[in-house]
Amino acid sequence: MPKINAATVAEHRAQQRAALIQAATDVLVEQGAAAVTPAAVGARAGLARSSFYQYFPSSAALLAAIVEESFTAADAATTRALVDVDEPAARIDVFVRTELALAARGMHRPAKALMQADLPRECLDRVHELHRHHYAPLQEAIALLGADADELTGRLVGGIVQAAMTAVEHGADPDSVADRALALVRHGLTPPTAERSDEPGAAVAHE
Structure with missing residues (x-):
């Protein structure tokens, strides 16, 4: 002992x-x-x-405890990082950078293993519930930006974040990955605008 x-x-x-x-x-x-x-x-x-x-009392009970523990530290880190950040675009930036910093420390590996495991249904449901809760600040910031089809957009942005986390877990530099991922996210969340005045034919259109 x-x-x-x-x-x-x-x-x-x-x-x-x-x-x-x-x-x-x-x-x-x-x-x-x-x-x-x-x-x-x-x-x-x-x-x-x-x-x-x-x-x-059982392995299942221990797995249930891991389910809860695996999200606690990540939730706390995200909450601390976002506490003084109000502007939606800035919250997205901070959320993504925090997620990748956590990934670099290996803190997301238990949750990923749980989501891929053959768990009892109640444990798996709880994993997905906690995962949705963890990503709620990101989804809310996307919605506040007024992105079209924000639920679908949120899932797509989440996919970019997950791919970025995997890259970091395989040794990529978190800051470099964050810069690239956020460039893609910002581009994707930029609403379409009217034809710019510096594009060919734009001046004619506005005459």
């Missing part, structure tokens, strides 16, 4: 539980949801298998 320094029994149990969740998350990312078993997780955390059941 790993040495844990805690002032109270409650703190000790909280640390043990956190150790199991972290061990399970590592197993999930490396080997998939099927490998998240009491024996594997207990061994990874340095705890006896019997200790596992003091905190979680």
Whole structure:
């Protein structure tokens, strides 16, 4: 059993539980949801298998805990980054850059593994619910810009962000990827305008 320094029994149990969740998350990312078993997780955390059941009644319960934990830190980081940003276009920029910074730290890998896993239906539904909640600030900013078909536009922008995150997770520079992704997003969210006066024939059209 790993040495844990805690002032109270409650703190000790909280640390043990956190150790199991972290061990399970590592197993999930490396080997998939099927490998998240009491024996594997207990061994990874340095705890006896019997200790596992003091905190979680089953592997499914542990996966449910990972579902919640996997979004908590990302949500908190996004909230902090956006707290003083009001203008919709600026909120989109900050959201995307924050997502890619988190991706560079590997913080999205558990959520991605969960979304690709063969989870119990209630767990999978919860993953998608939390994913929608996490992306709500981006979707709201897009809607405030008045983009046409904002629900579809939001999904398309989300696809760009997901592709950018994958690139970062494979080693690409987060700032460079963010610059390119945001250039595409800004272009896509720019509403069509009337023919510009510097284009051929424009002057005739306005006479």
